[in-house]
Amino acid sequence: MPKKNSISKGRLYYRQITETRKQEIFPYSQLLFQGFYNRLRLRLIKESVLHRAGKVLDVGCCDGYVLLTTPRSGDLKIGIDVMPEALKDAKKAAKKLKRHGETEFLLSDAEKLVLKDNSVDVIISAELLEHVLNPVAVLEEYSRVLKPSGLLILSLPTVHSAKTLIAKVFRRRLQFRSPFHLREYGFIKTKGITLLQDCLKNLTL
Numbered sequence: 001m002p003k004k005n006s007i008s009k010g011r012l013y014y015r016q017i018t019e020t021r022k023q024e025i026f027p028y029s030q031l032l033f034q035g036f037y038n039r040l041r042l043r044l045i046k047e048s049v050l051h052r053a054g055k056v057l058d059v060g061c062c063d064g065y066v067l068l069t070t071p072r073s074g075d076l077k078i079g080i081d082v083m084p085e086a087l088k089d090a091k092k093a094a095k096k097l098k099r100h101g102e103t104e105f106l107l108s109d110a111e112k113l114v115l116k117d118n119s120v121d122v123i124i125s126a127e128l129l130e131h132v133l134n135p136v137a138v139l140e141e142y143s144r145v146l147k148p149s150g151l152l153i154l155s156l157p158t159v160h161s162a163k164t165l166i167a168k169v170f171r172r173r174l175q176f177r178s179p180f181h182l183r184e185y186g187f188i189k190t191k192g193i194t195l196l197q198d199c200l201k202n203l204t205l
Helices: 002-020 027-032 036-050 065-069 084-096 135-145 162-169 191-201
Strands: 056-059 077-081 103-107 120-126 146-155
Touching: 002 027, 002 084, 027 065, 036 065, 036 120, 036 146, 056 065, 056 135, 065 084, 077 084, 084 103, 120 135, 135 146
Parallel strands: 056 077, 056 120, 077 103, 120 146
Antiparallel strands: none
C-alpha cells in the first residue's frame, strides 16, 4: 500500500495548496519551483526542450506548469499524471493560455505509459522517481517510448544537500526524508542511486 498512501498524501497536499490560491494559474507548481536550485532546474529543463524538435512527454506533469510555460515550438507536448485534479487544472490553464491545441494531458501511471513504442522525442522526468514504487519499471517504459535518437531529461532531489551535510558535520539531527517520497537519492551512494545505476547499465536510453 505504500504507493497508494503516497499518492493520497500528494493529492491531499495539492488540494490544500490550490484551494487557498484559487486565483493563480499554477499555484502548486509555482510553490514547488521556488528557490535558486528549483528555478535553475526549471530553466535548464526548458532550454533542453527548446533545443530539441519533436514530441515532448512530461511524466508527472502535475498542473502542466513546465509544458505550458516553455515557449511555443509548434510540436505536440503531452503531460501525464496520476492526479485527476491536477490534470483538470492543466487543461484549464492550457485553454486560458490558448495552448490547448498544442498540448494533451492524460491520466496515466508512469510504470505503464499509455503511449506507443518509439513515439516521443523528449521525455521530462523532473523529481518523479522518488515518488514511484518501481523506478526500474518507469525507466524501462522511458526506454520503450523514447525514440532511438531521443532525449531523456532526468532530475532527482538529493538527500545530501548542503544543509544536510552541514548538519551532519555539527552532529545535529535533521529530518530530510519527505513524507511524499518512497525512495531517497543522493550524490553519495544510497540504495536508490545503486538501483538506478544497475538499471541504466542494461537500458538503451
